[in-house]
Amino acid sequence: MKTISSRQNALFKRVRRAIDEHAEEIVMEGPKAIDDAIANGWKPIAVVGREGAPVRGLGGEVLLSAALFDSLASTVTSQGVIALFERPSFGDLFADRDRIIVALDGVQDPGNVGTIVRLAAAFDAGGVVLLPGTADAYSPKSIRASAGAILTVPLASMTGDELLARDWPLFAADANGKAIDPPSRGAVIVFGSEGDGVSPEIAEGATRIAIPMSKRIESLNVASSAAVLLARSYALR
């Protein structure tokens, strides 16, 4: 198998672009995430190994020199293999009234965004709406945190007005809200930033839900809040 060692190589540049811009193509790191994606029916455009790493027989494999590979990948999580996939596209998130939709409003940490995408898959949400100020869900850090769910969960970037125009019932996670059960279908649950919560235009029309907890701490991490409410919503179906 040929080993690519030039930065001018077209495939190298294409992978680099997918990592930086992730506009039409995205990169997944590590054998587990790649195998999961393939098991879910996704076909990699290319599987890229690090020179000296074992070839995995997945097809479409290419080797990069160690220096070139390390300039691309987070070596901690890639374990010597990354793969290029087409960025998924989906129909309307709001098509299925039997599901809930998750919306993220100013969630800045890409790790939290990816973790919540994973939770959306786990608890069978219709998709995740990314409101302004939310980290890019297709960034490498978010893709990693999604543990493969990034390929299967419909995502849509929207403004607050666009979300409101959908006219679905809105619920907002809010420590000052009421300790009620979350909706189990046909509604949007919005999670805001840890510091500022959900933005006023969204909060105004939303039912605010608090998670019952002790007074030993002020708030939960946003991904923890999402885990609690989405799991409960799913259990109530």
Next chain:
Amino acid sequence: MKTISSRQNALFKRVRRAIDEHAEEIVMEGPKAIDDAIANGWKPIAVVGREGAPVRGLGGEVLLSAALFDSLASTVTSQGVIALFERPSFGDLFADRDRIIVALDGVQDPGNVGTIVRLAAAFDAGGVVLLPGTADAYSPKSIRASAGAILTVPLASMTGDELLARDWPLFAADANGKAIDPPSRGAVIVFGSEGDGVSPEIAEGATRIAIPMSKRIESLNVASSAAVLLARSYALR
């Protein structure tokens, strides 16, 4: 106020040691975490600002030159201020049969460990047992993820045998377990590593609890599982 710029300075070396070894003293980063700790009655040994950053009037303040400060702190999260605290010590975690205890078995990621410490505070657990293979809860990354809870949640490092010798009912989070409610008091809930789950010696005597979820994904992040089960346990009290 005097600005310290020598690496030989005793306070600088003491803070450095607390970050590296965190044996008797630990370091918290950022105004929010430090203010929360002080509001909870913790007294900083020293508050250390970055030269040029506003002095905060907390008492015990010292300035470090920018170069010295940046060599210590993660500047992203410190926002120009860190503080040295005594590492907390606690009595027996198992003293209170009205609470649940969280045990972490081979949870390697310090961010997950810190997030679970925060969840233990939120859902009023008696403490967190750190079993072998679990990341150091007093590492800077774990302290950050705990959002201040590291000072208030009793922690204890134990072997599996020591935990078993306590003879409390054991429950283990396990995707292959039964979808039952978690215990609400007088029991230990064990969370294992994402890859391997709970170790066999613990799993053997434990009731295995699964979180109901869709088949769209194989498993949850360990901190997400902890959020779901601890919130549910607290709600059932």
